[in-house]
Amino acid sequence: MGREAREMEARELRTVGAVTRRKDGLAKVTGTETYASDMELPYMLHARVLRSPYPHARVVSIDTSAAERMGAICITPDDVPDIRYNERQVSVPVKTYRDRTVLPWVVRQVGEGVAAVAARTEALAERAMRAIKVEWEELPAVFDAHKAMADDAPQIYENVLLGDAEFPIEHNVACFRQVSVGDVAVGFEEADLIVEREYQTGRVYHAQMEPKAALCRPLADGGIELWATLQSIHNTRQLLGRIFDLPLSRIRVHRSTIGGAFGSSIQMNTPVAICVALALKARKPVKLVLTREEDMYDHCKYPAEISLKYGVKRDGTIVAGELKTLVDIGAHNIQAYPLLGCMSGWFVSLYRMPHMNFEGTAVYTNKTPACAMQGYGNPDVSFAVESHMDIIAEKLDIDPIELRIKNYVGLGEEFWGQGPTVRSIIRSCGVEEMLRKGAPMIGWDERGRPEDKTGRYRRGIGVGRTFHTSGTGAAMPGEVIDYSTAMVTVNEDGSVDMSTALMCHGGGTLDACAKLVAEEMGVSFDLVGVSPASTTDTGYDVCTHATRGVYCGGGSAVKAAKSAKAVLLDFASRLIEVNPEALQIAPDPVTGEGVIFLEGAADKRITVGEVAKTAQLKGWGTAIAVESHRMVNCPPCFVTNFVEVEVDTWTGEVRVPRAVCAVDAGTVVNPDLAAGQLEGGLCRGIGQALLEDTAYDPVTGEMTCGGMYIDYKLYTAEDMAPVDDVKVFFADTYEPSGPFGAKGIGEAANNAVAAAVMNALQNALGIRFQFIPITPDMILAAIHGWACEGVLPA
Amino acid sequence: MLTSCTNAIILTVNGDEHMLVVEPNELLINVLRNELGLTGSKYGCGTGQCGACTVLIDGEPALACVTLAVACDGKEIVTIEGIARPDGGLHPIQEEFLGENAVQCGFCTPGMILMAGDLLKRNPHPTEPEIRHHIKGNICRCTGYNGIVRAIQHAAARMAEPAAADGPDLVKEAR
Numbered sequence: 019m020g021r022e023a024r025e026m027e028a029r030e031l032r033t034v035g036a037v038t039r040r041k042d043g044l045a046k047v048t049g050t051e052t053y054a055s056d057m058e059l060p061y062m063l064h065a066r067v068l069r070s071p072y073p074h075a076r077v078v079s080i081d082t083s084a085a086e087r088m089g090a091i092c093i094t095p096d097d098v099p100d101i102r103y104n105e106r107q108v109s110v111p112v113k114t115y116r117d118r119t120v121l122p123w124v125v126r127q128v129g130e131g132v133a134a135v136a137a138r139t140e141a142l143a144e145r146a147m148r149a150i151k152v153e154w155e156e157l158p159a160v161f162d163a164h165k166a167m168a169d170d171a172p173q174i175y176e177n178v179l180l181g182d183a184e185f186p187i188e189h190n191v192a193c194f195r196q197v198s199v200g201d202v203a204v205g206f207e208e209a210d211l212i213v214e215r216e217y218q219t220g221r222v223y224h225a226q227m228e229p230k231a232a233l234c235r236p237l238a239d240g241g242i243e244l245w246a247t248l249q250s251i252h253n254t255r256q257l258l259g260r261i262f263d264l265p266l267s268r269i270r271v272h273r274s275t276i277g278g279a280f281g282s283s284i285q286m287n288t289p290v291a292i293c294v295a296l297a298l299k300a301r302k303p304v305k306l307v308l309t310r311e312e313d314m315y316d317h318c319k320y321p322a323e324i325s326l327k328y329g330v331k332r333d334g335t336i337v338a339g340e341l342k343t344l345v346d347i348g349a350h351n352i353q354a355y356p357l358l359g360c361m362s363g364w365f366v367s368l369y370r371m372p373h374m375n376f377e378g379t380a381v382y383t384n385k386t387p388a389c390a391m392q393g394y395g396n397p398d399v400s401f402a403v404e405s406h407m408d409i410i411a412e413k414l415d416i417d418p419i420e421l422r423i424k425n426y427v428g429l430g431e432e433f434w435g436q437g438p439t440v441r442s443i444i445r446s447c448g449v450e451e452m453l454r455k456g457a458p459m460i461g462w463d464e465r466g467r468p469e470d471k472t473g474r475y476r477r478g479i480g481v482g483r484t485f486h487t488s489g490t491g492a493a494m495p496g497e498v499i500d501y502s503t504a505m506v507t508v509n510e511d512g513s514v515d516m517s518t519a520l521m522c523h524g525g526g527t528l529d530a531c532a533k534l535v536a537e538e539m540g541v542s543f544d545l546v547g548v549s550p551a552s553t554t555d556t557g558y559d560v561c562t563h564a565t566r567g568v569y570c571g572g573g574s575a576v577k578a579a580k581s582a583k584a585v586l587l588d589f590a591s592r593l594i595e596v597n598p599e600a601l602q603i604a605p606d607p608v609t610g611e612g613v614i615f616l617e618g619a620a621d622k623r624i625t626v627g628e629v630a631k632t633a634q635l636k637g638w639g640t641a642i643a644v645e646s647h648r649m650v651n652c653p654p655c656f657v658t659n660f661v662e663v664e665v666d667t668w669t670g671e672v673r674v675p676r677a678v679c680a681v682d683a684g685t686v687v688n689p690d691l692a693a694g695q696l697e698g699g700l701c702r703g704i705g706q707a708l709l710e711d712t713a714y715d716p717v718t719g720e721m722t723c724g725g726m727y728i729d730y731k732l733y734t735a736e737d738m739a740p741v742d743d744v745k746v747f748f749a750d751t752y753e754p755s756g757p758f759g760a761k762g763i764g765e766a767a768n769n770a771v772a773a774a775v776m777n778a779l780q781n782a783l784g785i786r787f788q789f790i791p792i793t794p795d796m797i798l799a800a801i802h803g804w805a806c807e808g809v810l811p812a
Numbered sequence: 813m814l815t816s817c818t819n820a821i822i823l824t825v826n827g828d829e830h831m832l833v834v835e836p837n838e839l840l841i842n843v844l845r846n847e848l849g850l851t852g853s854k855y856g857c858g859t860g861q862c863g864a865c866t867v868l869i870d871g872e873p874a875l876a877c878v879t880l881a882v883a884c885d886g887k888e889i890v891t892i893e894g895i896a897r898p899d900g901g902l903h904p905i906q907e908e909f910l911g912e913n914a915v916q917c918g919f920c921t922p923g924m925i926l927m928a929g930d931l932l933k934r935n936p937h938p939t940e941p942e943i944r945h946h947i948k949g950n951i952c953r954c955t956g957y958n959g960i961v962r963a964i965q966h967a968a969a970r971m972a973e974p975a976a977a978d979g980p981d982l983v984k985e986a987r
Contacts, residue, residue, distance in 0.1 A: 049852015
């Protein structure tokens with residue numbers, strides 16, 4: 019869309035971009051919102067899971083007789099289908115590695131479930147679970163990705179399935195990916211300067227506030243009904259159908275409100291299948307809610323070791339780049355193959371390189387399995403690349419912002435939204451605007467040089483920029499499935515129902531879709547209802563992940579609204595005798611009800627409700643439409659973070675007293691909710707940079723935090739910068755392929771923060787930290803030159 | 813064999829008196845959620861470390877996931893379900909949580925609102941550091957806290973206006 023058309027549309031937007039009260043807000047502030055863990059059914063049993071105390075062991079025997087004498091229903095590996103599956107269903111099957119069963123005979127991490135019970139009360143279930151006797155044969159375990167690849171390392175798997183084919187596992191390598199463009203050797207030959215560094219990121223826990231839960235009701239026809247903590251009702255249904263050999267028409271998965279996601283439920287998590295197996299055996303509803311400790315052993319973020327090399331010309335032009343990464347995926351391969359593809363894509367799409375090579379290796383260890391967490395490898399790649407940009411800028415004596423502006427991948431160039439098979443051309447880009455506008459807001463030119471800073475408290479300013487994809491759509495099918503389905507119905511009173519299987523993780527995705535529908539239909543936001551959703555009453559939606567909610571889910575909602583509107587206008591044209599293509603709809607300024615009118619003709623007006631009601635009475639039908647829609651682009655939502663840090667050089671403690679967060683989300687559909695996402699992403703990003711990690715006891719294989727928040731620290735309100743010192747702004751862009759010009763925001767909010775913090779630390783202390791999280795002990799070690807793991811010579 | 817030693821207790825919850833028979837080791841959060849259907853108090857960690865289960869017991873904030881129900885015998889408890897105005901309208905803190913975008917996934921929201929009410933009862937004009945200090949035991953993973961702090965600032969300003977119908981005491985308002 020040209021600038022004029024865009025301006026015309028922007029002037030006319032009524033609902034998109036307006037600040038509104040979130041539709042689920044009332045329930046959430048009054049404590050009446052129902053999460054999966056709040057659900058109850060009559061005669062419901064409570065479940066507990068018997069978990070492995072060993073990081074690697076074979077189950078020799080399980081005796082459930084004592085538990086059964088208590089009246090508990092018990093399941094062991096003998097009672098569950100012998101189906102190997104991957105809990106994540108986003109990739110096409112031939113690219114899906116399947117290595118787990120509902121309950122295994124061989125456990126590969128502490129906390130892996132081997133048996134489960136259901137009983138009348140939670141207390142009885144706990145007692146029964148403890149009465150189960152398991153004979154274990156301990157196996158050697160390995161907790162380090164490098165050691166896991168050694169010849170003498172314990173073998174965690176002999177083979178897994180890739181699609182439906184056996185796939186042998188050697189040296190515990192789960193998968194490997196190499197992606198290259200041009201000839202990197204030639205590129206480095208042409209370079210005037212080559213910079214090479216190692217980086218490492220932590221094994222962060224999602225810490226979504228709601229521990230995972232599932233409630234399953236078996237049905238008389240052998241089917242099941244399920245409420246659970248999840249991000250995709252349809253993928254959950256498909257997987258349950260495969261595991262339990264049930265037709266999908268007999269599985270009804272409901273959308274429940276989720277208490278935070280951050281990627282933790284893209285896959286169907288372990289409690290779901292265990293709960294279903296118990297309910298099918300018990301023939302009664304069964305509810306399973308994880309404890310926080312169990313939840314912490316269920317998943318974490320993919321950590322990464324990154325070896326990065328860039329070759330640049332004297333003027334700062336990048337000519338070649340090479341990124342090699344080693345990812346310790348833990349006990350299961352949930353989505354390492356697409357992760358490595360995405361990491362190559364983030365690398366390619368950050369800065370232009372004629373020659374590029376990427377190599378990624380994912381390795382099994384006997385630790386908590388890693389899965390996607392906000393950014394999916396992007397915070398890791400961006401931390402490395404953005405640190406590198408500052409190093410290169412310093413070596414070439416170029417302003418770091420100018421170096422970024424010289425090299426970033428922008429308008430008209432190719433963006434890899436989900437690895438090498440999901441590409442699109444960038445059609446909207448606010449990178450330069452955000453860098454130029456944000457710099458004075460943080461005081462970039464006054465940040466000073468580290469060598470001039472003295473005293474106990476030292477401040478520094480840093481920048482990080484990156485993006486996230488908006489979904490995983492592309493012109494051609496790739497490794498990842500991406501489309502959404504939406505249904506829009508015009509009700510007989512002029513209100514509108516929107517039905518979709520999309521989820522809201524808290525960021526406002528469903529509100530955004532309702533706004534897009536309201537905009538398209540010409541009714542007020544208040545009159546658009548978001549219908550409850552389950553698999554039986556919605557069409558397929560891949561998953562609310564990959565920052566695709568507003569762009570892809572919203573895209574399908576707008577398409578359905580357009581189609582429903584066409585039916586409505588056809589009805590209206592019969593009633594007021596005007597060609598439907600000449601009719602417009604706008605909300606009545608007082609009632610918000612849609613009014614259908616012919617411009618300039620006062621007698622040619624009728625309300626949406628009158629048309630819908632009359633159409634019903636005359637038997638013409640309902641203005642309703644369902645659209646299953648794939649976006650054929652995956653535009654990047656660019657993000658820029660400036661942060662200031664203050665380091666206490668006596669204690670090594672770091673504060674972030676000021677920050678500027680900017681995003682290029684195209685048209686911003688929910689401005690206040692979008693700002694809230696940026697503030698939340700800032701907090702989580704600072705946590706990744708300075709605080710959060712999980713470590714493992716090399717003897718017991720247990721997490722040193724024990725799965726407890728007391729030892730897994732999170733940022734609190736007191737740790738964050740004052741409200742007036744966190745500035746948020748949006749780039750003024752319009753995405754031509756997006757619904758009313760919108761792109762995503764979600765993951766972008768967090769992706770550049772750690773990079774900005776680490777660059778600010780360098781500006782404060784003159785020390786380049788290459789490991790995150792960087793903790794006070796490491797900072798003191800670096801200041802004083804003490805030996806400390808994680809502190810490398812700059 | 814299982815043995816049971818139950819206790820009859822009386823809890824006044826959100827102004828309503830309930831006689832309940834509970835196990836001696838039963839936790840307050842389970843009684844509120846499972847017996848009384850007040851699921852607004854959330855289980856976030858079960859060990860008193862996240863604040864999602866916060867309620868007021870005799871006007872003092874308490875963590876329902878580490879409080880025995882029998883220890884609350886004869887006490888007055890206020891949960892998130894009990895803080896709306898008697899006419900059903902929202903409490904100013906709830907209003908401001910909505911208006912200032914302090915709510916994302918909503919799981920920490922009940923505990924945050926109760927802590928905010930407790931703060932404003934003790935200190936009607938808190939500074940920003942005082943607000944942050946008072947809610948630091950309540951974890952929010954979504955918002956980065958700024959929306960929550962703004963909401964409490966605005967609620968304080970609003971409740972200080974002479975036109976405010978009633979004071980900031982959540983317990984009083986539950987009646």
